[in-house]
Amino acid sequence: MDTNTAVMENMESNNPKKTFWEAVKDFFGKDLVQYIFKRVLMFIPTIFLVSILTFFVIQLPPGDFVSSHISSMLTSGEMVSEAEAQAMREDYGLDKPFVVQYVKWVKDIIWTPTDSSYYRINHSHHNWKYSFSYGQNVWTVIAERLGITVGITAIIMVFQYAVSIPIAIYSATHQYSVGDYIFSVIGFLGAAIPNFILAIVLMYLSYKWTGDPNLGLELKSGVGPFLKSLIIPLIVIGTSGTCGIIRSVRAQMLDEIGRQYTLTARAKGVKESKIIMKYCFRAAINPTVSGLGGILSSLFSGSTVTALVLNLQLQGPQLLKALQTQDMYLAGAIVMVQAILVVVGILLSDIALAFLDPRIRYSGGSR
C-alpha cells in the first residue's frame, strides 16, 4: 500500500503537459525502463548459448539415432541395408560437422519456409523435426505434456511460496522458540531426504492406509481425484524447495531485523508488526525473488526423478526416455523448451526485482 502511495505521489508531481516525444524520451530515460531494456537484450545471447549447449548435450552420447533406429527396426524383423542407413544419415545431415548440423537445426526451428515439404504437411513454420521413438512430429509429442508440466510446476511453485514465507516470517520473529525449532527440524529433514525415497515412502503409506498408491495424475476424472492425485507430488517435489526458501528467507529476515533502519522505524513509534512487514520482509524477499529462476530449474530437474517413481505424465520421464533411446530431436526440443522457460523465469524475476528494489534500477543492474 505504501509503495502505491509513493507511486501515486510520483505521478502527481510530474508535469501533465508534455509532448508525445518528450513523454517517450522521459520513459526511456528512466532507470527502470533502461534496466528492463538492457535485461531483455541480454535474453537473446542467453537463448543462443542455451541452444548451443543443448545441441552439444544431445550430441554428446556416442552413436546416433539412425543406428539405434535401425537396430530397433532390425529387432522387429525389418531389413535395412548399410546403404539405406547411410542415406538416412545423409538425409539428416549426420555426416556433416557439428556446426552445420547445429545451424540447420536452429534455422528449421526458427523458420521453415512455406515451400518446404514440412510446411505443406504440418502447416507450421517451426520445424522441430521428427521423433523416432514416438513416430511423430516432435512438437506434437511435446505439446501433449508441456501444458501439464508447466501447470503442475506453477501449482508447486505457488504452494512452495504460500507455505514457506509465512513459516519463515514466524521463525524469524520467534527465533529460538519451540515453533522455530520444529520448523527448522522439519526443514532440515526435508532437505536431507532424497525426493525419490520420500515419494516411495509416501506411496507405500498411501497404499497401506487407503489401498491406493496414488500413482500417476488423474487428469480426466474431475477436480476431486485430480487434487487427490496431486497431493504426493506436491509434497515430494515441493518440500525440498520449501525448506530451502524457509531457510533463506528466515536468515534474510534475521539480517534485516538487525539493521539500523529497523531501529529507526522503532524509534519513530512504528508498530512492531508493521516494522516486520514494511521494512524487514520487503527487503528480505528480494533474494528470494531473484532466486525464482533457479527454483524453476530445480523444479524441472527435481520432478524428473519423482515423476519416474510416481509415474506422473510429466515431461521429465519423456526426456529421460528420449535421451536413452537417442531420440535426439525430441530430447533437444524438451531441453530447449525447459531451458527457455527457466531463462524467461530468470528474466521475469530480475524485472520483478528491479521493481522491488530501487537500488538495482539505480546501478543499472550491475549487482
Added chain:
Amino acid sequence: MSRKLKTKEDYYLASQWTLMGRKLKKHKLAKISLLILAILYIGALFADFLAPYGLEEFNSLYKDTAPAKIHCMYEGKFVGPYVFKLRDELDFSTFTRHIYEDTSEYYKIRLFTHGEEYKILGFIKSDIHLFGVGEGSNGGAGAKIFLFGADKLGRDIFSRVLLGSRISLTIPFASAFISFFLGIAIGGLSGYFGGVFDIIIQRIIEVIGAVPQIPLWMALSAAIPSGISSVKIYFYITVILSFINWTGMARVVRGKFLSLKNEDYVMAARLAGVSTWKIIWKHLVPGFMSYLIVSLTLGIPGSILGETSMSYLNLGIKSPATSWGVLLQEASNVTDVAVHPHKLIPIIFVTITVLAYNFLGDGLRDAADPYK
C-alpha cells in the same frame, strides 16, 4: 581471575580462524555433526575390515532376507550373541521355496574372523574382519550374519553400505572442492574485471543453471567411455558433478568481489602497485574465506543427494562399483519397499550424512559471523 584476564587478552589477539574454532566448539549440534562425520569417514577408511563380507560376496539362499535376528539364550541357557543358519525346503504342493531358521544348532558371533581377502588402506594384505560367524555348535558351517539383511542377489547390505560409503562420502567432497576452486577462480575474475568478460561469464552461469540437470548428467555420463576402470568412472563422475555445481559458488564469489573491490584497502593495494593476482588472493579472498568455507560445507550435501539420485537413475556409478545410490536402486518401487523395508536402510546413512553436513555448515556460518 588471572585466567579470565588472560583469555580476554587472547580474545583481542586471536586470529579470525581461532575465533571461529572457539565459537564452533560452543555450537553443540555442529560438534556432534563433526563427530558423526568423523566416524563415517573413519568407517569408510577401514570399511574392508569393518564389513564382515566383501562387496560381491553373495549367498543365493539369503536373497532378500530381512536383517539377521541375533539371539542370546539357547534352550534356556545364556550362550552369548549368536544367529541361526537359514535352510530352504521346496514345498511340493505349491512349488515355492520355503525358507526357515534352522534351530538345531547355533552359530556364535565371533570377533576377528577370517573372510575375504583385502588390503588394509590399499597396501597391507589381510583377511581379518572385525566380526563374523564361526563354526556352529555342532560343527556346522555356512551360516551368515547380515545385520541389515540382504539384497536380491543375497549380498550383505551392511557390508555394501560400508564399502559404498567410500564412494558416496568422497565423490561429493572431491567435487565440492573442485567446484570450489573453479567457482573462486571464474567468479573472482568475473567480479574483478567486470565488463565484457563479466557479461560472458554471467551468461554461461545462467545457461548452465537453466538447462535441466538430468540431460546434463545423462549426456556427460554417456560421454564416459564404456569399459573403463571404476577408478576412472569415479574420476569422471566427480568432474561432472563439479562442472554442474561450480556456478553457484562463482555467483557468490562474484557478488562478494563486486562489493569488495571498491573498498579502500583494495584501492590502497592497487595504488601500491600490487599485482592483480596478489590482490585477489591476498586481499580479497581472505576477506570472505570463512563465508566460502560455509558455502563449501553447505554445498556438499547437495552433491551427496545429486550423486544418489544420479546413481539411482543408473546415470552415475554403475555396478560393480557401488555407492549408496546404487544400493537404493533396489528400493525403486513400492512393492520392494512394502515387502522388504530393510532395503531402505541405506537411506538412513544418506540422511544422516546430509544432516550432519548441513548442521556443520550452519554452525560454521554462525561461527564465521563476527556479529554473533
Added chain:
Amino acid sequence: MDKDNILEVKDLRVNIHMMEGELTAVRGVNFEIKKGETLGLVGESGCGKSLTCKAILAINDKKCEAKGSIKFNSDESGEVEILDLNPKGEEIRNIRGKQISMIFQEPMVAFSPMYTIGNQINECTRLHITKDKRESKRISMEVMRKVGIANVEKRYNQYPHEFSGGMLQRALIAMALVCNPKMLIADEPTTALDVTIQAQILELMKSLQKDFNTAILFITHDLGVVAKMCDRVAVMYLGKIVESADTETIYANPQHPYTKGLIGSVHKIGGNREERLFSIEGTVPLAMNLPSQCGFYDRCTVAIEGLCNKIEPELVEIEPGHKVACFACDNEACRKECERARKMIPELEREKARQEEAAAQEAALRNKKKLFGRRA
C-alpha cells in the same frame, strides 16, 4: 520529579547477555535534563552512551536489559516511568517519535533503501499528527524545507541512495523534528560527516532548538562540538558518569583526570606547535567481571595506590552543579570521599577474601566431580 525537568534518569543499569557471560555496559547512571536545555554526554566509544539513549526510548536489543528508573515528563499523561512500559505497547509508541525522537549516528544506514525519503518522513507524520494524506505530506515537506533541503518537491520522491551523506543527515533531522518533539536524542549526529557539513548541521540543530524549544541529549565524543552545542556536560567512562558540570566549568576547571585528558587531546588555536597533543594511554577495559577499583585506574597518571585500586569512587558535588568521582582531586568534598572509602576498604578486603575462598572451594569440588565422572 522536578517540574522543570523533562527527563530524569536514576541509577540506570544496562546488562547485555552474551555467550561469554553478562556484560554490564551501563553501571548506574544519573542525570536529568531541563526543558529546552542541551546536555552533552561525552565519552569514548564503548562507554555506554548509545545504550543509555536507546534505553530512554526502550528500543534496546532483546539481549539488553535495562534496570533503574527513567522518568519522562509528558505533557499529555504527566510523569511516565519508561522502564515500566511494555516496549512493544501503544503507550511507548506514542512517546517515541512524537515526544522523544532520536537522530542516529550513521544517516547512510538509518533509512531503509526500499522506500523514498518522503515516504519515511511522512510515516512519522501520519502516525502522530494527521491521517490526512495531503496535510501530512505538506507538513513533511515543510519540515524538509526547514532543515535546508533544496528542491523538496523532487527530493521528497527520491531514494536514500540518491542523497549525499549531509543531505541524508538533514533528512534524518527532519524526520526527528517533524512531530515537534519535546526532547531530541542526538546520538553522535555529525560523526559520519565531514567538518564543513558538520558545522552546518550543528547550526541547523541549534536554530531549530530555538524554534521548537526542544531539549536535546547530545551524545558525542567530540569536545569541540560539546563546547558549541551544550549547556551542561556529563563525562562518561566505562558505564558511569565520572564528572558533570556546566560547559564553561568543565573547560575552565576540569577535575577528573579523564576529563583533563579529553580536553588535553583537543587542538587549541594559538597553542604551542612543538607540543605533542596529549593522549590517554590504553583502551577502555571490557565491562565484564570488573574488579572492585576505579574504572580509570589502569590508565590514570595520578592514581593513589591502595585506594584507587581497591574501591570505586562515588560521584560527589564539589561545588554547586559540579560533580566528580575521583579520589585524587584536590578539594574538600573529594578528600571526605577518600576518608569514607578508606574506612570501607578493610571490610571490602574481607568480603573479597571470603568470595575468593568460596570460589576456590567450588572449583575444587567441580574438579573432583570431573575426575570422578571420567573414571566412572
